[in-house]
Amino acid sequence: xxxxxxxxxxxxxxxxxxxxxxxxxxxxxxxxxxxxxxxxxxxxxxxxxxxxxxxxxxxxxxxxxxxxxxxxxxxxxxxxxxxxxxxxxxxxxxxxxxxxxxxxxxxxxxxxxxxxxxxxxxxxxxxxxxxxxxxxxxxxxxxxxxxxxxxxxxxxxxxxxxxxxxxxxxxxxxxxxxxxxxxxxxxxxxxxxxxxxxxxxxxxxxxxxxxxxxxxxxxxxxxxxxxxxxxxxxxxxxxxxxxxxxxxxxxxxxxxxxxxxxxxxxxxxxxxxxxxxxxxxxxxxxxxxxxxxxxxxxxxxxxxxxxxxxxxxxxxxxxxxxxxxxxxxxxxxxxxxxxxxxxxxxxxxxxxxxxxxxxxxxxxxxxxxxxxxxxxxxxxxxxxxxxxxxxxxxxxxxxxxxxxxxxxxxxxxxxxxxxxxxxxxxxxxxxxxxxxxxxxxxxxxxxxxxxxxxxxxxxxxxxxxxxxxxxxxxxxxxxxxxxxxxx
Numbered sequence: 236x237x238x239x240x241x242x243x244x245x246x247x248x249x250x251x252x253x254x255x256x257x258x259x260x261x262x263x264x265x266x267x268x269x270x271x272x273x274x275x276x277x278x279x280x281x282x283x284x285x286x287x288x289x290x291x292x293x294x295x296x297x298x299x300x301x302x303x304x305x306x307x308x309x310x311x312x313x314x315x316x317x318x319x320x321x322x323x324x325x326x327x328x329x330x331x332x333x334x335x336x337x338x339x340x341x342x343x344x345x346x347x348x349x350x351x352x353x354x355x356x357x358x359x360x361x362x363x364x365x366x367x368x369x370x371x372x373x374x375x376x377x378x379x380x381x382x383x384x385x386x387x388x389x390x391x392x393x394x395x396x397x398x399x400x401x402x403x404x405x406x407x408x409x410x411x412x413x414x415x416x417x418x419x420x421x422x423x424x425x426x427x428x429x430x431x432x433x434x435x436x437x438x439x440x441x442x443x444x445x446x447x448x449x450x451x452x453x454x455x456x457x458x459x460x461x462x463x464x465x466x467x468x469x470x471x472x473x474x475x476x477x478x479x480x481x482x483x484x485x486x487x488x489x490x491x492x493x494x495x496x497x498x499x500x501x502x503x504x505x506x507x508x509x510x511x512x513x514x515x516x517x518x519x520x521x522x523x524x525x526x527x528x529x530x531x532x533x534x535x536x537x538x539x540x541x542x543x544x545x546x547x548x549x550x551x552x553x554x555x556x557x558x559x560x561x562x563x564x565x566x567x568x569x570x571x572x573x574x575x576x577x578x579x580x581x582x583x584x585x586x587x588x589x590x591x592x593x594x595x596x597x598x599x600x601x602x603x604x605x606x607x608x609x610x611x612x613x614x615x616x617x618x619x620x621x622x623x624x625x626x627x628x629x630x631x632x633x634x635x636x637x638x639x640x641x642x643x644x645x646x647x648x649x650x651x652x653x654x655x656x657x658x659x660x661x662x663x664x665x666x667x668x669x670x671x672x673x674x675x676x677x678x679x680x681x682x683x684x685x686x687x688x689x690x691x692x693x694x695x696x697x698x699x700x701x702x703x704x705x706x707x708x709x710x711x712x713x714x715x716x717x718x719x720x721x722x
Contacts, residue, residue, distance in 0.1 A: 260357035261717050263592070265658060268344050268354055271591060276600045280345070280499045280587075281607035283433040286507035289494040291440040292577050293515030296490025298446055299379060299574035302526050303386065303546060303567045305486055310539035313480035314471040315531045318524055320480035321487070325520040327684055328488035330677030331644040332516045333667040334651040336509035339495040340664035341654070343504030346588030347495040347581070348647045353592070355653040356646070362711055364646045365589050366703035370639030370696075372582035373616065375489055376421060377624035378636055379574045384416035386567035389547050393561025417624035424576040425617035428583065431606045432500045435576060442573035449566025450522055452559075453546050454529045460553035461532040471536075482687035486637045487523060490574065491516045492644075496581040509665035579620065583612045593719065594711035638688055638696045641681045648677040 274280075284292070310317045338351040346353070349368055353361035384405075388398045398404070403415045427435045470476070494511040498504045526546070533549050547560035547567070583599075587609045590600030603610040651667055651674045667673050712718065 258712065258718065259359035262355065262357050263353045263717060265342055265354050265661065268342055268350055271344075274591070276597055276602065279602060279607065281432065282500055282502050284436055284497055284501045286503070286510055288436040288440060289497055289501055289507055289511035290515050291443045292436060292497060292580070293491050293494040293511055294518060295439045295443045295573040296493035296577035296581060297488060297515065297519045297574075298443070298522065299382075299571045302450070302487060302523055303382065303571060305484065306527060306530065307539050307545045309480040309484050310531065310536050312472065312483065313476045314468065314536045315466045316470045316477050317480055317484075317531060317536075318527045320477050320484050321520075321523045321527050323477060323481035324484040324488055324684075325516075325523070327481070327485060327677070327680040328491060328516060328520075330673050330680055331647060332491055332512055334648045334674050334677055335492050335495055336512045336665045337651055337663060337667050338647065338654070339498060339508035339512060340505050341661055343498035343501065343508055344588060345496055345499040345584040347492060347498075347585055348643050348650070349585055350588055351650045351654075352646050355650040355657065358712075358715060358717060359707070360646065362594060362707045363700070363703070364643050365585060365594065366700065367639040367643040368585050369582070370699055371489060371636055371643060372578050372585060373620055374623065374639070375486070375636040376575055376578050376582065376620040377417070377627060378486070379571055379578065380417035380420050380621070380624035381414060383420045383568065383571040383575065384414055386547070386564045386571065387416050389564035390561060390568055393557050393564060414625040418621040420572055420575050421579070421617055421621035421624060424572065424579050425613055427576055428580055428613050428617075429606065429608060429610060431608055432497070432580070435580060439573050439576055442569050442576070445566055446570030446573060447522070449563055449570060450526055452566070453550060453563055454525055456550050456553055456559055457529040457533045460549070461529065463532070465532055465535055478683065478687045482637065482684045485641065485684055488516070488519070489636060489640050490578055490581075491519065493577050493581045496584040499584075505664040579613075579617060582620075583609055583616050586612055586616065593714045593716040594707070638685055638692050639699070641685045642696075645678050645681040648674040648681070
């Protein structure tokens with residue numbers, strides 16, 4: 236554990252003075268990135284997380300809305316072939332997960348792929364990657380929170396026969412004025428995070444166990460209503476539909492990299508981070524494919540249209556009783572809350588790393604000496620995500636999150652190859668097998684998935700990137716610690 240206030244001062248990066256285009260490709264040395272681990276303004280993060288807790292963080296961030304809510308959007312696109320779409324999305328995640336595992340074991344810091352890009356491809360690419368991560372983590376918190384409200388209503392209806400009015404449980408454009416449950420779950424997650432990383436990890440572990448139990452229960456009951464005829468026309472919308480659904484379902488895998496954001500709070504990051512990333516992805520993929528296969532077997536695929544709480548509805552249909560659907564809804568409420576908690580955690584740690592490098596304001600890098608957490612950072616991010624969740628429809632949030640994530644993952648696959656050639660002497664606790672082949676495949680899968688997204692999503696992404704570049708050139712480029720070290 237890092238003692239509060241006793242961490243040695245980080246070695247200042249030293250580099251020849253850069254100007255013009257060369258300033259955009261200045262890289263932060265790996266040894267400096269590692270030496271700065273845990274250090275913030277006014278205090279230090281604490282190394283308190285075990286491999287098990289890191290795995291639970293990744294599962295907690297991944298397993299949730301993707302299967303409980305987004306399944307209802309993907310099945311109408313691919314029909315019974317949605318199981319293949321999950322496998323396709325899982326392969327896309329797998330190749331990138333291998334690259335994440337290698338870099339997390341080599342550069343165990345809080346910035347995740349942002350820091351990896353800074354060490355390999357330079358400041359501008361690092362900024363672009365970090366900006367995409369803000370889209371991935373920040374917006375996905377909001378998207379997940381929207382799904383939480385749907386299952387909360389299902390739970391309330393099954394227990395006390397009351398639901399929240401649409402005006403207070405749906406965003407504008409979907410029959411509501413303000414999505415109050417979405418804001419509430421984000422605020423609750425914020426309160427857990429303010430207590431400390433170790434305390435948040437314990438709460439998350441409990442919630443992960445509950446969510447896995449809920450999905451296993453669904454499979455056991457759903458299998459009783461399994462009808463092989465539902466698979467008679469396996470690919471009714473054509474082969475292209477699998478890729479389109481896979482691009483949307485990639486949202487279901489967002490979060491497996493959350494463990495990499497805990498690099499400065501892990502007890503043994505070099506060994507535990509790669510293991511946690513890979514183990515979490517294997518567990519999540521197995522559950523997704525199994526649940527999707529049972530769901531489509533129990534329900535005709537056309538019935539999924541417009542259903543955002545389809546798993547609970549399937550259990551009600553199979554059993555003829557509302558009790559089981561209500562029980563699943565309770566599990567989903569807890570499950571999705573853990574996603575909000577862990578993804579929000581990842582977002583704050585990425586901003587913490589970017590702040591330490593001078594690319595975003597210092598307020599995001601301040602650490603409370605009592606709790607060892609970036610308190611102000613957590614409050615600001617939580618309130619922003621909560622308001623976003625309350626005011627924006629789920630579908631738009633899911634697509635925007637997916638494209639930002641895919642772009643960041645593509646950069647991580649490139650970073651592995653670059654670091655292999657520029658720093659072959661670095662000690663790597665895990666190496667991607669088959670040299671550059673798997674990272675290249677990971678890059679290609681990400682590119683194809685991005686290509687499968689619609690033009691509106693690309694337009695939103697383009698606007699987001701334009702805003703980010705303006706911020707970088709007006710603020711980050713001049714205030715970067717690498718820039719000030721050159722003066």
